[in-house]
Amino acid sequence: MKLDSDDFELFGIPRLHTLDRAALDARWRVLQGEVHPDRFAVEGAAAQRVAMQWAVRVNEAYQRLKDPLKRAAYLCELAGARIDAENNTAMPTTFLMQQMEWREALDDADSSEQVQALADEVASHRRDALKRLQSTLDDAHDPAAAAQQVRALMFVERFASDLDQRLEALGQ
Amino acid sequence: MALLQISEPGGAPDPHQRRIAVGIDLGTTHSLVAAVRHSVAECLPDEQGRVILPSAVRYLAEGGRQIGHAALAEAAIDPRNTIVSVKRFMGRGLADIAGRDKLPYDFVAAPGMVQINTVAGVKSPVEVSAEILAALRQRAEDSFDDDLFGAVITVPAYFDDAQRQATKDAAQLAGINVLRLISEPTAAAIAYGLENGSEGLYAVYDLGGGTFDISLLRLTQGVFEVVATGGDSSLGGDDFDASLAEWALLEAGLDVATPQDKRAVLVAARATKEKLSSADHATLACPLASGELSVRVTRDQFVSITQALVARTLAVVKRVLRDAKTDKADVNGIVMVGGSTRMPMIQSAVGEFFGQTPLTNLNPDEVVALGAAIQAHALAGNAGGDELLLLDVIALSLGLETMGGLVERIIPRNSTIPTARAQDFTTFKDGQIAMAIHVVQGERELVSDCRSLARFELRGIPPMVAGAARIRVSFQVDADGLLNVSAREEGSGVEAAISVKPSYGLQDEDIARMLKEGFATAEEDMRARSLRESVVEAERMLLATRSALSADGDLLSVEERADIERLMLEAEAVRAGTDHHLIDAKVEALAKGTEAFAAERMNRGIRQALSGRRVEEV
Numbered sequence: 001m002k003l004d005s006d007d008f009e010l011f012g013i014p015r016l017h018t019l020d021r022a023a024l025d026a027r028w029r030v031l032q033g034e035v036h037p038d039r040f041a042v043e044g045a046a047a048q049r050v051a052m053q054w055a056v057r058v059n060e061a062y063q064r065l066k067d068p069l070k071r072a073a074y075l076c077e078l079a080g081a082r083i084d085a086e087n088n089t090a091m092p093t094t095f096l097m098q099q100m101e102w103r104e105a106l107d108d109a110d111s112s113e114q115v116q117a118l119a120d121e122v123a124s125h126r127r128d129a130l131k132r133l134q135s136t137l138d139d140a141h142d143p144a145a146a147a148q149q150v151r152a153l154m155f156v157e158r159f160a161s162d163l164d165q166r167l168e169a170l171g172q
Numbered sequence: 173m174a175l176l177q178i179s180e181p182g183g184a185p186d187p188h189q190r191r192i193a194v195g196i197d198l199g200t201t202h203s204l205v206a207a208v209r210h211s212v213a214e215c216l217p218d219e220q221g222r223v224i225l226p227s228a229v230r231y232l233a234e235g236g237r238q239i240g241h242a243a244l245a246e247a248a249i250d251p252r253n254t255i256v257s258v259k260r261f262m263g264r265g266l267a268d269i270a271g272r273d274k275l276p277y278d279f280v281a282a283p284g285m286v287q288i289n290t291v292a293g294v295k296s297p298v299e300v301s302a303e304i305l306a307a308l309r310q311r312a313e314d315s316f317d318d319d320l321f322g323a324v325i326t327v328p329a330y331f332d333d334a335q336r337q338a339t340k341d342a343a344q345l346a347g348i349n350v351l352r353l354i355s356e357p358t359a360a361a362i363a364y365g366l367e368n369g370s371e372g373l374y375a376v377y378d379l380g381g382g383t384f385d386i387s388l389l390r391l392t393q394g395v396f397e398v399v400a401t402g403g404d405s406s407l408g409g410d411d412f413d414a415s416l417a418e419w420a421l422l423e424a425g426l427d428v429a430t431p432q433d434k435r436a437v438l439v440a441a442r443a444t445k446e447k448l449s450s451a452d453h454a455t456l457a458c459p460l461a462s463g464e465l466s467v468r469v470t471r472d473q474f475v476s477i478t479q480a481l482v483a484r485t486l487a488v489v490k491r492v493l494r495d496a497k498t499d500k501a502d503v504n505g506i507v508m509v510g511g512s513t514r515m516p517m518i519q520s521a522v523g524e525f526f527g528q529t530p531l532t533n534l535n536p537d538e539v540v541a542l543g544a545a546i547q548a549h550a551l552a553g554n555a556g557g558d559e560l561l562l563l564d565v566i567a568l569s570l571g572l573e574t575m576g577g578l579v580e581r582i583i584p585r586n587s588t589i590p591t592a593r594a595q596d597f598t599t600f601k602d603g604q605i606a607m608a609i610h611v612v613q614g615e616r617e618l619v620s621d622c623r624s625l626a627r628f629e630l631r632g633i634p635p636m637v638a639g640a641a642r643i644r645v646s647f648q649v650d651a652d653g654l655l656n657v658s659a660r661e662e663g664s665g666v667e668a669a670i671s672v673k674p675s676y677g678l679q680d681e682d683i684a685r686m687l688k689e690g691f692a693t694a695e696e697d698m699r700a701r702s703l704r705e706s707v708v709e710a711e712r713m714l715l716a717t718r719s720a721l722s723a724d725g726d727l728l729s730v731e732e733r734a735d736i737e738r739l740m741l742e743a744e745a746v747r748a749g750t751d752h753h754l755i756d757a758k759v760e761a762l763a764k765g766t767e768a769f770a771a772e773r774m775n776r777g778i779r780q781a782l783s784g785r786r787v788e789e790v
Contacts, residue, residue, distance in 0.1 A: 002775060012782050027782075029395045033561050034781045035774060037590065037651050041351060042191075042553035043720075044713035045763035050770040052650065054778075056592045063587070165617075168491065 003053065006078060007061035017072055017137040019065065028062045068130050069157060072137060073150045079143035085151055095152055102159055112170040119163045126156050191321040193351060193552035194312045195359070195544025198301060198325055198339065200259040200382030200408060201511065203227050204538060205308040205323075206545035207315070208554070213363070213542040216315045224537060225311075227381075229303045230254040231292035239307045251276035251435035253290045257410055258304075260382045261286050261297040262342075263334030270406055271414060276431030285338065298342045305346035322349035324548035326540050328383040329355035330403030330567045332613050333625050333655050340652070349705070351551040353652040356380070357387035358398055358564055359543030360509040363534060365391045372504035373399070377522050377530065378540075379485065380510035382408040386489050388496050388503070397563040400496035400586045402488045409445075409512035410438075412478050417441035419477045420456045420467040433460045440465070448474050449514050475517045482521050489525065495586055506530040511537050563588055566653055572645060573610035573619045575600060582647045585615065589653055594646040596662075603635040607643055609668075611657050630659040630668040706752040710743055710759050717766055720773060727772045739765045 008015040011027050033039070035054035040047040064070045073083050082088075102122065109115045129149065136146040194207045194216070202224045206215045215223035222241070230243035231253045238246065247254040255277070261269060266281040278289040287294050305325075312320055325348075327339050336353055343350045357376035364370065371391050378385040385403035389396055417437045421428065428434050440458040447454035448471050457466040493500055506522060508530045513519060523529050534542070550560050565588050571581040574597075583593050599607065607630045614622030633641055642662040649655050660667045717740055725733060743758040 003771070026392075029392060029397070029561075029563075030781055031778065032563055033395065034777050036561060036563070038352065038551060038562065041551040042712065043716040044709075044766070045760070046766040046770045047716065047720075047773075049763075050767060050774050052590055054774055055590045055651075056648070059588050059591050060593075164494075 003057055007065050007074060010058065010061050011065060013065075015075070015078070017068070017075055017134045019068075019071065021066065024062070024065055028058065031058045068134075069150065069153050072130075072133050072146060072153075075137055076143045076147040076150060081143035081147040083147055083150055085154055088151060091152060091155070095155075099155060099159070106159075106163065106166065109166075112167060115163060115166050115170060119160070119167065122156065122160050122163060126153065126160065129153055129156065191552040191554055192312065192316045192318050193321050193545075193548035193554065194308075194323050195541050195546070195548045196305065196308055196323050196325045196348075197356070197359070197541035197544060198259065198305065198327075198342075199227055199540075200257050200380055200410065201227055202381075202537070203304050203308060204541035205312050206538070206541040207312065208545050208549035213545040213549075215538050215541055216311055218311055225304065225307060226256070227258065227304050228254060228256045229258070229300050231290040231295065233291045235292065237292070237303060239303055248432065248436050248439055251431040252278060253292070255288060255290070255295070255300045257382050258297050258300040260406060260410070261288075262301060263332065263336075263338040264297075268406075274414065274434055276434045284334070298338050298345065301339070301342035302345035305343055305348060309346055309348055320348065321552055322351040322548065324352050324354055324359075324544040324551065325350055326356045326359045326544050327353050328378075328380070328403060328405055329357050329385040329387050329398075329401040330383065330405045331653075332405070332568050332623055333570075333653070334623065335405065336653055340654070350652075351548055353654075354544060354547055354562065355385070355387065355398070355401065355564060355567075356383075356540045357385050357401065357507075357509065358389065358396060358562060359541075359547065360507055360534075360539045361387070361389045361391070361396055362543035362546050362560070362562070363539045364507050364531065364543075365396060370505065373498070373502055374505050374507060375489070375503045375526065376507045376509060377485075377489070377513065378403075378509040379512040379518060380408050381512065382406065382410050384408060384485050384488065386485070386492050388492060388498065395561045395563065398565045398586075398588075399498070400492045401565055401567045402492040402495065403567065404484065404488060407481065407484060408510075409442075411481055412445055412512065412515070413438050413441040415478050415481065416445055416456065416469070416474060420465065420469070423467045424463075424465050426460060426462050426465055428460060428462070430461055433462075436460065437465065444469060445474070445515070449516060471516075478517075482518065485518075486521065486525055489522075500526050503528075507539075508532050509536050509539055564651070564653070565589060566591075566649055568613045568623075569615055570611070570613050570625075570647055570649070570655060571622070572597075573612060577619045579612055579614070579617060579619055579622055582645070583649060587649075589649050590651050592646060592648040594644050597643045597645060598639045599633065599636065599641045599643075600638055602638050604638065604641070605633050605635055606631045607633065607659070609645060609657070609659055611647075611655070625655065626657070628657075628659075628668060630661065630666065632664070632666045633661050634664050634666075636663075703750060703752040703755075706755040706759070707747060710747045710755050713759050713762055714740060714743060714747075717762065720766070720769065724769075724773045724776060727776065728769060732769070736762075736766055736769065 011024060013024065032055065035051055035058055037048055037051040037055060040051045064074050076083055105118050109118060133146060133149045136142050136149060194205050197204045204215050204223055206213055217223050225240040226244040228240060228243040228247060230238040230246050230250060243254055247256060264286055266279055266286040269286060272279060280287040280289050280294055285296060287296050309320055325339060325343055327336055340350055340353060357378045360376050360378060361374060374389050374391060376387045376389065383405050384407040387401040388399040390399055421437065428437055436458045440456050444454045444456040453468060453470045455466060455468050503526055506526050508519065513536050519530055547562065549555050565586045567585060569581050569585040570583040571579040574580045582595055583591060608627065609630060610627045611625045612619055612622040613625050616622055630643060643659055644662055645659045647655060647657055658667065739762045743762050746754050746758050
């Protein structure tokens with residue numbers, strides 16, 4: 001257990017996309033209980049600095065592990081398959097068509113019910129795609145194919161957050 | 173994790189025994205100080221037995237000031253010089269202050285933060301808040317007949333970086349060592365959680381005099397984890413007073429023009445509001461320059477006058493539930509905090525929304541200070557084995573301005589702190605040698621809609637074609653929720669960093685000047701205070717190192733141990749001296765020299781924690 005251990009080692013969990021969320025949460029609380037700066041409030045500056053570094057590192061790993069897409073991207077990178085989303089934007093035509101349809105549907109939507117219906121559709125698409133991604137990683141052990149799926153899901157995620165913002169704007 | 177420290181027989185007394193640590197609720201309308209005594213948290217009363225200190229400061233023409241009850245009593249006759257609800261101005265510019273034309277103050281626009289012109293000169297909200305904090309510090313020191321070791325000060329969860337920094341500056345000005353800034357709802361949850369031994373997901377609805385906060389916390393075996401938080405830093409009981417006052421004036425066909433009238437009608441509205449919490453109707457009455465104001469109000473009328481304000485709070489509650497990806501049905505309990513939750517319509521609206529009766533068994537005025545006191549007690553190392561861990565979040569996203577005035581979010585809201593995040597940027601033009609970095613806080617897409625926190629420049633980038641430089645900007649948020657930003661060009665290693673101080677940023681000279689000008693806490697010499705702080709820090713560091721050596725000394729080689737012991741001897745040698753700079757330097761050398769050892773100990777602690785608990789499973 002070192003500051004530069006990978007996230008899975010740090011949390012003592014198997015290097016898989018399949019995850020026991022309750023165990024991850026519990027482990028996070030145990031780790032923070034050890035490293036949080038408040039635990040060292042009466043010790044000196046050296047302990048405080050080390051604690052700060054560790055607490056940041058533990059939170060960073062936790063954020064990455066608990067998010068299924070970030071966890072998948074991290075597993076790809078660990079297996080040597082770069083995500084490199086900025087330079088690698090080639091997507092299958094069917095995927096791009098669907099993205100365009102969604103965007104148009106959002107542009108046309110003018111009630112929060114319509115936006116909500118679209119959000120539900122996107123959420124269901126996302127769930128299915130994440131299931132396939134998990135299988136690509138844990139069953140097929142194909143990080144290169146998984147990296148392609150991650151890139152596609154990053155588009156979906158961005159669109160989902162646009163939907164959220166729109167919903168928030170309509171709700172006020 | 174902190175080891176118990178036992179002093180040698182006949183040696184120096186254990187510094188633990190004299191660590192007086194308090195919790196301070198620096199509120200909009202009133203403030204309190206609490207401490208754990210005989211393992212029970214209690215609010216400390218003043219000489220008259222009152223625990224509440226009205227957050228009011230009156231500046232007098234002949235110099236000096238009145239603080240608390242005495243100031244509040246004069247608010248109506250001397251409104252211009254009697255500053256109340258100063259918390260609403262902390263870290264805020266003139267333009268940010270809603271309804272400022274209805275307030276009786278002579279505001280002065282100043283860079284970063286508004287100031288107020290009084291008969292005793294121009295005062296910043298930080299100075300006014302420091303007066304209140306100093307009064308509470310005095311009260312605590314009188315109660316214990318000892319110096320204060322430190323304090324946990326509460327801030328609304330929704331306070332941004334500028335407001336938090338302003339609060340910390342005010343504490344520094346009042347001579348208080350801030351152990352931690354914690355969120356008010358979190359403090360309330362500590363007090364409730366420990367009182368009731370609760371587990372599960374709790375919503376804390378905190379409607380104070382000037383601010384509204386809602387936090388969702390998960391309580392698990394002594395860990396208080398904030399899941400999501402939100403609020404409105406300019407919505408509180410004051411707004412209910414203002415709405416009621418406005419309505420009454422309209423009903424009566426009267427107008428207010430003078431500062432005295434503005435204050436008088438607000439005071440009358442507040443009294444009427446309080447009466448309506450128990451009575452069905454009340455009369456809002458006060459004499460004004462334009463005539464006698466007297467309007468009868470029923471509770472139903474009051475409910476309809478203020479329903480938009482209640483709805484605003486519930487909209488925020490909904491957003492926080494959405495952020496937490498949770499449903500209101502998952503909430504195990506609702507805690508009500510803040511004097512404004514005494515209004516029956518607030519309790520029924522919140523109860524109706526969640527479908528359960530809110531918890532109100534602790535005094536809503538005191539609960540925040542009590543929770544802060546419990547945390548202060550633990551941070552000062554007084555709690556022994558009573559492990560309590562707070563995992564808080566930042567309430568507002570942090571980001572940078574990019575081309576076109578757009579915000580690139582670096583740290584999203586509701587990230588657990590401490591946290592750090594880095595992002596790479598590049599140059600826009602060929603041969604660009606400098607980059608302007610503008611740090612903002614808020615949820616909106618456009619920079620102009622967010623709060624500007626700081627600007628700095630990274631200079632000396634080697635000229636390259638556009639897009640070739642790689643500039644890594646790192647954000648680090650500490651456990652107080654305060655931000656540090658640094659930027660580095662990766663190719664050349666050029667660096668720039670800034671501690672995000674709001675642009676009003678009090679300099680050390682300013683503080684020295686304020687102290688010299690007869691500030692409430694300035695009885696003691698600045699230098700004496702610095703020296704005492706340095707000596708305490710040296711003692712603390714030496715003690716911590718000694719106990720670390722005896723617990724984990726086996727991690728060190730003979731040479732490493734000798735190095736640390738030499739540094740300890742050097743610190744020991746200067747400790748009794750009078751040069752605080754020298755003491756600081758030796759303590760810092762010891763801190764640097766023990767950092768690798770501290771890291772090794774941390775590794776060991778984590779290994780033990782994980783292996784020890786894997787079997788029993790947490």
